[in-house]
Amino acid sequence: RLKPSGAMEMEGKSSAKKKKVxxxxxxxxxxxxxxxxxxxxxxxxxxxxxxxxxxxxxxxxxxxxxxxxxxxxxxxRKKLPQPLAGFLYSTYHGPDHRFYNFHFAKVPGGAAQPVDPSLSFLPSHEYWYVDQLDTCNGLLLCRAHKFPSSPSGDDDDPLEYHYIVCNPATGRWVGIPALPPVPAGRRVIARLAFDPAVPSHFHVLQFEDTEQDKYITGVTIYSSQTGAWNYRESRLPEKISLFAGLTSVFFQGMLHLYGLLYPVNTDYDAVLVAVDMEGKVWKTIGV
Known part of the structure; x- marks a missing residue:
């Protein structure tokens, strides 16, 4: 707004004083x-x-x-956050290539010490063998199979196991209560979700599919904050079959996995499946 010249002059003097101060x-x-x-x-x-x-x-x-x-x-160094030391990657092994091991690739110039992903810090006297299932932002998800309770046990009886989430850089790990055994013929795909911005909290998601058709029916989610598993039915409008051998990506609070529309046709309709950590929001993204 226009002001009388006197007011403007006074304002100018006031500004000059402020600048001087x-x-x-x-x-x-x-x-x-x-x-x-x-x-x-x-x-x-x-x-x-x-x-x-x-x-x-x-x-x-x-x-x-x-x-x-x-x-x-x-x-x-142990007290202060370190720059990126490297990254974990996986290679397949076994006769049918259903299993894979994680390896550590050091980044040139990284200040932190190399990481040993062999999990030598786990108590070897408790576990017969350990499957490495997934990695997310530096943590590993494993399935640890315990030794048989008796040597004379039936070979057809499934081994008791539970999940383990560990940090191979520090050797710290935590066991997760196992879910009831999955019926024969059903497939289970377990994945890990971890945000480094919230280092004390993670989720494990166990996806289940149908016995014959092999498309997602639901997911059971473990929260390290509550220490409990919760089952959620799939809210996907389509029938989607997940790839068991591919890892997942945790991005903006949702876990993303690679899958195919079911039944699979000759064009291979590939999609990304995204689910939030409460199992309430499900999305598909065409690839």
């Missing part, structure tokens, strides 16, 4: 900030930095030589 504030603010920063001990600085993403931590090496040396000190 602003030029005198930064040195004082910097002095206060420097004084406050001097009160932070190395332990406090490490505690703060340990809660930040790795990218931010390594940018803060530029703050000062003292911070650079503090962050780069090998004694502090």
């Amino acid at each position: 602003r030029t005198t504030n930064p040195p004082a603010e910097e002095a206060v900030t420097a004084a406050a920063a001097s009160l932070l001990t190395e332990d406090l600085i490490l505690e703060i930095l340990s809660r930040l993403p790795a990218r931010s931590v390594h940018r803060f090496k530029c703050v000062s030589p003292a911070w650079r040396d503090l962050i780069a000190d090998p004694a502090h």
Whole structure:
């Protein structure tokens, strides 16, 4: 709006005063900030930095030589987030190529130590063998088969097993309660969903299909937060058969898997199946 010339003049003087005041504030603010920063001990600085993403931590090496040396000190590596060390990939094995092992590929220049995905940290006296099923953002999902309860047991009896989620970089792992045995002829596909932004929480999804037709009928979801399994029927409008040998991708809160429209025709109608962690939202994306 238009203003009287006097008002405009007064406003201009006021702005000039503000500008003059602003030029005198930064040195004082910097002095206060420097004084406050001097009160932070190395332990406090490490505690703060340990809660930040790795990218931010390594940018803060530029703050000062003292911070650079503090962050780069090998004694502090376990406390601070590390940059990407490498990635896990799988290869098939077995006579029918139904099983696969995960391997670690180190990224050149990665500061973290190489990862051993052989799972040597698991108690070998408890498990007969361990199947590696899936990987998601650095965690591994495995199916651990226990030793038979008696040597004279029937060879046709299925081995007791439960799922294990582990971090091969740290050797930490947790066992997950097993579900009731699946009837003969039914297929089970288990997948892992893990968001590194919420490192204390993960989900295991066990998909089930029909005995004869082999298309998804539902999913049972385990939450590490509740410690319980919950079954959800499929809400897909189409009949879709999942690929058992392919891993999945956890993206924006939904697990994505590769499948084919059922019955499979000669054109191979490929789709991505996406389901949320409560089993309430199901989507298909044409490929």
